[in-house]
Amino acid sequence: MVMWEGRFKKEIDKRTNDFNSSISFDKRMYKEDITGSIAHATMLGECGIISSDESKKIIEGLKEICNDLETGKLEFDMEAEDIHMFIESELTKRIGDAGKRLHTARSRNDQVALDLRLYLRHEINDIVDLLKSLIEELILKAQDNYETIMPGYTHLQRAQPITLAHYFMAYVEMFKRDILRLKDALQRMNENPLGSCALAGTTYATDRYLTSKLLDFDGPCLNSLDGVSDRDYAIEIASGLSILMMHMSRISEEFIMWSSHEFKFIELDDSFSTGSSIMPQKKNPDITELIRGKSGRVYGDLMALLTMMKSLPLAYDKDMQEDKEAIFDAVDNVKMCLITFIPMLSTTTFLKDNMLNAAKRGFINATDAADYLVKKGLPFRTAYKIVGSIVSYAIDNDKTLDTMEISEYQQFSELFDKDIYKAIDLNKAVKDRIVVGGPAPETVKKHVEEVKKFLEKID
Numbered sequence: 001m002v003m004w005e006g007r008f009k010k011e012i013d014k015r016t017n018d019f020n021s022s023i024s025f026d027k028r029m030y031k032e033d034i035t036g037s038i039a040h041a042t043m044l045g046e047c048g049i050i051s052s053d054e055s056k057k058i059i060e061g062l063k064e065i066c067n068d069l070e071t072g073k074l075e076f077d078m079e080a081e082d083i084h085m086f087i088e089s090e091l092t093k094r095i096g097d098a099g100k101r102l103h104t105a106r107s108r109n110d111q112v113a114l115d116l117r118l119y120l121r122h123e124i125n126d127i128v129d130l131l132k133s134l135i136e137e138l139i140l141k142a143q144d145n146y147e148t149i150m151p152g153y154t155h156l157q158r159a160q161p162i163t164l165a166h167y168f169m170a171y172v173e174m175f176k177r178d179i180l181r182l183k184d185a186l187q188r189m190n191e192n193p194l195g196s197c198a199l200a201g202t203t204y205a206t207d208r209y210l211t212s213k214l215l216d217f218d219g220p221c222l223n224s225l226d227g228v229s230d231r232d233y234a235i236e237i238a239s240g241l242s243i244l245m246m247h248m249s250r251i252s253e254e255f256i257m258w259s260s261h262e263f264k265f266i267e268l269d270d271s272f273s274t275g276s277s278i279m280p281q282k283k284n285p286d287i288t289e290l291i292r293g294k295s296g297r298v299y300g301d302l303m304a305l306l307t308m309m310k311s312l313p314l315a316y317d318k319d320m321q322e323d324k325e326a327i328f329d330a331v332d333n334v335k336m337c338l339i340t341f342i343p344m345l346s347t348t349t350f351l352k353d354n355m356l357n358a359a360k361r362g363f364i365n366a367t368d369a370a371d372y373l374v375k376k377g378l379p380f381r382t383a384y385k386i387v388g389s390i391v392s393y394a395i396d397n398d399k400t401l402d403t404m405e406i407s408e409y410q411q412f413s414e415l416f417d418k419d420i421y422k423a424i425d426l427n428k429a430v431k432d433r434i435v436v437g438g439p440a441p442e443t444v445k446k447h448v449e450e451v452k453k454f455l456e457k458i459d
């Protein structure tokens with residue numbers, strides 16, 4: 001018989017039970033459920049709502065259940081409606097009447113809201129740690145490549161010279177923001193819903209500050225209707241994770257292109273790529289493709305959460321049970337992506353000569369040629385036009401800006417002199433871009449130092 005046998009005359013229909021049950025996916029919150037129940041039982045005992053002897057018995061019983069689940073001595077009952085019901089009935093089986101007192105001044109509505117917050121708190125902290133490792137790896141790569149020239153692109157057309165270090169540090173900025181977004185969501189989530197009960201609080205003299213302290217919350221949620229029915233935190237986290245996946249997908253897309261024969265900027269390590277079952281020559285960038293694919297899946301989780309919550313009347317509605325699979329899926333997939341991407345990045349070989357050769361072709365120093373004329377007194381637009389004609393001439397004559405004779409330059413403007421070759425030198429073009437945020441090695445080195453300080457401040 002189920003918990004509500006008093007009100008019901010018939011057993012639940014098997015199909016309804018299966019449909020209603022969430023234990024298959026909420027069983028992963030068993031630890032959080034037990035931690036929350038221990039805090040609740042401690043508070044009930046301290047406040048004299050149950051005896052201290054009953055409180056102790058409950059706590060011991062819960063600890064044993066936790067231990068037995070961990071050692072495999074106890075298995076989840078898949079017939080139970082959810083993890084909360086399972087643990088409570090197992091406790092009552094073990095300690096009798098004291099177990100029946102645990103649910104005083106509590107409901108599954110505040111219980112599940114609590115469990116999910118506790119669960120997401122540690123999962124998101126794990127993801128933040130992974131992001132820190134990813135940033136550290138990107139910094140290592142940047143430090144090896146302050147002088148590695150490569151073409152920077154706009155519209156996927158070679159645009160201006162940058163360095164590989166500058167490129168890596170662009171992603172560092174994105175992942176820094178991801179950390180801050182997730183931390184921000186954690187901060188706002190850090191209010192305790194326990195004690196909101198079903199929706200309207202309780203007449204028992206509970207101490208919500210005590211449970212908040214025991215569970216490391218900043219304090220109790222201040223409205224019980226909101227406490228049980230708020231899922232903003234899951235949506236904020238899914239949104240932060242979606243943006244993070246968008247960043248992962250962008251770098252993945254670049255790695256996919258760069259590992260092609262058309263680019264050949266990188267060589268993936270064998271242990272992080274796959275072959276083809278039919279084409280012996282193939283080495284496929286499956287990891288990055290999967291990350292690119294999974295970004296869509298995580299966006300889907302965010303949409304599922306937003307759509308589920310839309311128009312739900314206060315307070316708890318069963319629709320909310322759907323929150324868990326979506327947010328768990330997002331968290332699991334983001335973790336897997338980071339766990340695989342970090343070592344893949346660290347073992348990737350960067351083919352610097354190919355990057356330099358690509359930088360040499362494609363007229364990416366054309367802006368520097370125009371700037372040369374500006375420094376000699378021409379307005380930028382005039383200089384721009386002259387260099388445009390030079391590029392067109394060079395294309396027609398199969399030359400680059402570096403291989404054109406000075407006499408050819410001078411046909412376009414008398415201001416050109418032999419020092420033009422120095423002005424359009426790719427190394428110089430990069431070194432001179434010392435503006436804050438620019439690719440000059442000394443600027444990027446300073447950026448790396450800033451990021452190291454940032455990482456030290458993230459706990």
Ligand code: ARG
Pocket residue numbers: 022026081082108109112316318320321322
């Ligand atoms: N399994 C439910 C969920 O995940 C727990 C809360 C159920 N509360 C209720 N009154 N039916 O949302």
